[in-house]
Amino acid sequence: MPAIRRVLNVLKAPFVRIGKAYNDTAEKYPMYTGVVTTVIKTSAADLFAQKIVERREEVDWRRHGMFVMFGFGYLGCWQYYLYNDLFVRWCKPITALVGHRGSAPLKTFIDQCIHHPLLYFPCFYTLKGMVEGRPISESMADYSEHLWDNCKALWMIWVPAQMVNFTVVPLHLRIPFVAGVSFAWTVVISCMRGALDTKKPAAEEDTAIMMESVVANANNGAPTSMRSSSIVLQPLFNAATASADCPPEVSTAGSGQVGLQQLIADDARDASSAPLLLR
Template sequence: MASLFRAYNAALLKRPMLTQCLTAAVLFSGGDVLAQQFVEKRGSLHDYTRTARLAFYGGVCFGPPMTLWYQFLNRIKFASSRRAVVYRVWLDQAFLTPIAVVYFFSMMSLLEGKPYEAPDRVRSAYVPTIIRNWAVFIPAQIINFSIVPPQFRFAYVGVVSLFWNTYLSLANQEQAELEAQAAVNTPVALE
């Protein structure tokens, strides 16, 4: 285990963007596998396309901007470490999170081939998702910015996010099912 940790640390230092994007892909797809197998109990009916979509989102859509975001937050210098933690958590949760929630549900709609559903999906999922995000990530980010070394902050959030991604996968699937049900129940206007 220690050698795996050393190899991961070396990869983070040598190729941070690639390593963090691959980490995000694994964690987003892992969250979906947990959602499908342990919460939804889909067994052999696992939706591999859904898992691949979340892996793509994590590695390509989420990983690069989050890597840059953490690099930005790590460069900000403050007079005291306590002030640094407060401001980094505040920036992360007040500025990034509202955008990231809209981005996630919009991208999922787009990747599912249903971009026209994005506004409704965002509208119905935004408030409950942001409230739950703050309940999880404000304490997690306080720990992250106060005791986790900078090169491991993305990975730390990734581990917390494994369970968060399980929730996001379930929330997105629930919204998609509600939209499909609404489409079935919508009367067709005959001209």
């Protein structure tokens, strides 16, 4: 046993050093670390969607650039300010009285029932419409039509994730936590649904994965059944710091669009293409 323990210590030592270095950097530069992490996560999620899920021969760099900008501006900068500044100030009396465990439900409610439905999804659909060359009125019609389905998919993953985030995750790691949950969920659900199974027809893979990957996306991530249409990984333009990115148009008895990086390429409307993204 001592020998096994020594081997394990040797194997985990590099990861411990990297984790400590990352934590120290995040403590010293919390906003920069969160924003950079979110941008890298958004970029990786979209590349994963395009090359692994959609199996594109060439990367759509225009779409990729839009996602990265969304990850920087919305999921990184805005969500950092929202979670680490506004939420802290708004809930300060409750936190002082009952601690983070007492204020976490309120923060999660504001994030999931106000922030995402009224701000995140409209921004996502507007960006999606810009990428597809559609008028804002049409994008907002899609937003209204699929709002309830998107919220249900979002809440399945991000309500418990945000409760953990606002309860035990320190401020300087909240944005990285959201980005990590979002990307991990995107990869896991893609593998579970056969995105890595080359024997499965692409159309069938896209159909299965689309609505399963919500929000993105990130941030951003919750399963739902649907028909294939077009999608991309969510939320990075992480629906939030600790909140997440995300498929585009999808329909089935009652399911709709979700996620952020669901932005589809110019040909995304083709039923055979279905990118996936979480916030």
